[in-house]
Amino acid sequence: MAQLWGGRFTKETDALVYRFNASITFDKRFYRQDIEGSKAHAKMLGKQGIITKEEASEIVQALDGILADVESGALAISEEYEDIHSFVEATLTERIGDAGKKLHTGRSRNDQVALDMRLYTRGQVQETDALLKKLLETILHGMEEHTQTVMPGFTHLQKAQPITLAHHLGAYFEMFKRDRQRLSDIYERMNYCPLGSGALAGTTFPLDRDYTADLLGFYGPTLNSMDGVSDRDYLIEFLSALATIMMHLSRFSEEIIIWNSNEYQFVEIDDAYSTGSSIMPQKKNPDIAELVRGKAGRVYGALLSLLTTMKGIPLAYNKDMQEDKELAFDAMDTAKGCIALFEGMLSTIKFKKDAMARSASRGFTNATDAADYLVGRGVPFRDAHGIIGQVVLACIEKGIAIDDLPLSELKQFSDAFEEDVYEAISMETCVNKRLTTGAPGKEAMERVIAEEKSYLESAGKIGSNGGM
Ligand code: ARG
Numbered sequence: 001m002a003q004l005w006g007g008r009f010t011k012e013t014d015a016l017v018y019r020f021n022a023s024i025t026f027d028k029r030f031y032r033q034d035i036e037g038s039k040a041h042a043k044m045l046g047k048q049g050i051i052t053k054e055e056a057s058e059i060v061q062a063l064d065g066i067l068a069d070v071e072s073g074a075l076a077i078s079e080e081y082e083d084i085h086s087f088v089e090a091t092l093t094e095r096i097g098d099a100g101k102k103l104h105t106g107r108s109r110n111d112q113v114a115l116d117m118r119l120y121t122r123g124q125v126q127e128t129d130a131l132l133k134k135l136l137e138t139i140l141h142g143m144e145e146h147t148q149t150v151m152p153g154f155t156h157l158q159k160a161q162p163i164t165l166a167h168h169l170g171a172y173f174e175m176f177k178r179d180r181q182r183l184s185d186i187y188e189r190m191n192y193c194p195l196g197s198g199a200l201a202g203t204t205f206p207l208d209r210d211y212t213a214d215l216l217g218f219y220g221p222t223l224n225s226m227d228g229v230s231d232r233d234y235l236i237e238f239l240s241a242l243a244t245i246m247m248h249l250s251r252f253s254e255e256i257i258i259w260n261s262n263e264y265q266f267v268e269i270d271d272a273y274s275t276g277s278s279i280m281p282q283k284k285n286p287d288i289a290e291l292v293r294g295k296a297g298r299v300y301g302a303l304l305s306l307l308t309t310m311k312g313i314p315l316a317y318n319k320d321m322q323e324d325k326e327l328a329f330d331a332m333d334t335a336k337g338c339i340a341l342f343e344g345m346l347s348t349i350k351f352k353k354d355a356m357a358r359s360a361s362r363g364f365t366n367a368t369d370a371a372d373y374l375v376g377r378g379v380p381f382r383d384a385h386g387i388i389g390q391v392v393l394a395c396i397e398k399g400i401a402i403d404d405l406p407l408s409e410l411k412q413f414s415d416a417f418e419e420d421v422y423e424a425i426s427m428e429t430c431v432n433k434r435l436t437t438g439a440p441g442k443e444a445m446e447r448v449i450a451e452e453k454s455y456l457e458s459a460g461k462i463g464s465n466g467g468m
Helices: 015-021 024-047 053-072 084-096 109-145 165-190 209-215 225-230 233-259 287-310 319-348 353-361 367-376 381-398 407-413 427-432 442-458
Strands: 150-155 158-164
Touching: 024 053, 024 084, 024 109, 024 209, 024 319, 053 084, 084 109, 109 165, 109 225, 109 233, 109 319, 109 442, 150 165, 150 353, 150 427, 158 165, 158 353, 158 427, 165 233, 165 442, 233 287, 233 319, 287 319, 353 427, 367 381, 381 407, 427 442
Parallel strands: none
Antiparallel strands: 150 158
């Protein structure tokens, strides 16, 4: 057992208790953040004369050495230690002796872990944002390519009105764009440094918290030391943003699964992104989309778990908070993995334009436009609605589309029909006459595409601090 405390104890910790309490198996993942935070703390202690400048630089150098050795594999993080903080401090002391023992002056593991987790999460926010940006680029590319690819738009999963694939993809563009905006908001709120909060009440040492905040790329220090050590709002916000991203990915996955079904055949998923069956040789399954859909539940679970963990915790630090890590790490890994895989699947998927167009022209998606045509010829809308309803009923009996009825038959329903009705209710006209902002008409879509293009060019990387 290797722990930082024990002076006031007369007995060894029970082995099971030690394991139950320890966090090294999962908090070792932020060894870089722990070392960066410790370096900043040591520099500040030296600058303030709390330790000597020589001691500070000895500590910083040794911490750099530890980091290099962990990264090269020369130094393994031993799980004998209680947590990553103990491992780093013990290794430091092993290497430089007494100076190492001074590092923890004016610091508690409470503000240390608050800092490490915040630094790690900040990097994850940036990485997630970069992945979303790539996904948006792929979606925009599809939008540019498919402004004239007609497909049915659905409500209640029933064919409703014709749209284009560009328009359909554009809906997801908006969702993932908002997801990026959410991440950027979270970053702005979370980018304050809890280091220097001590155990809960700050410290009597003259720490310079502005200096450490600045060294670590934060906007400034947090303003209440109790809140500094026990705030996990930023993590809840991030998990909530990840849950929303997963909800969007899951909806998109569900559509791809439907589009890939034998009945629809709107898409063909690339071989590299689909899987086969061990028994049915004909199968090509959309497993990636299904897994993304399934993993949404896992990320929601992390959010709910942390909300529940936090709700009964009195100020300030309590050990319950150690439970913020495993589920959050899993949610971060899961969401990032899903965005990347989904992007790969989408960038290689084949859209079957003919099947989409055929489907749009079957299913009376131009019924609204046929009614609007009559309105244009002076028929009141409510009457037009009734007339087209009867036309549709007749077509259903015959198994044909409205456009398949000859003019003479159309005229039996209303005298207002003329030869130009066919042009007016063609799929292309139905789509391209919809020109209000946000509608699928080609010119309307092109205006949106231009706007989103300049958005993607201007909205670069979140924050200026590297993905620590
Ligand atoms: N492993 C702990 C955590 O993740 C670090 C903080 C320990 N602080 C304490 N007072 N025991 O929360």
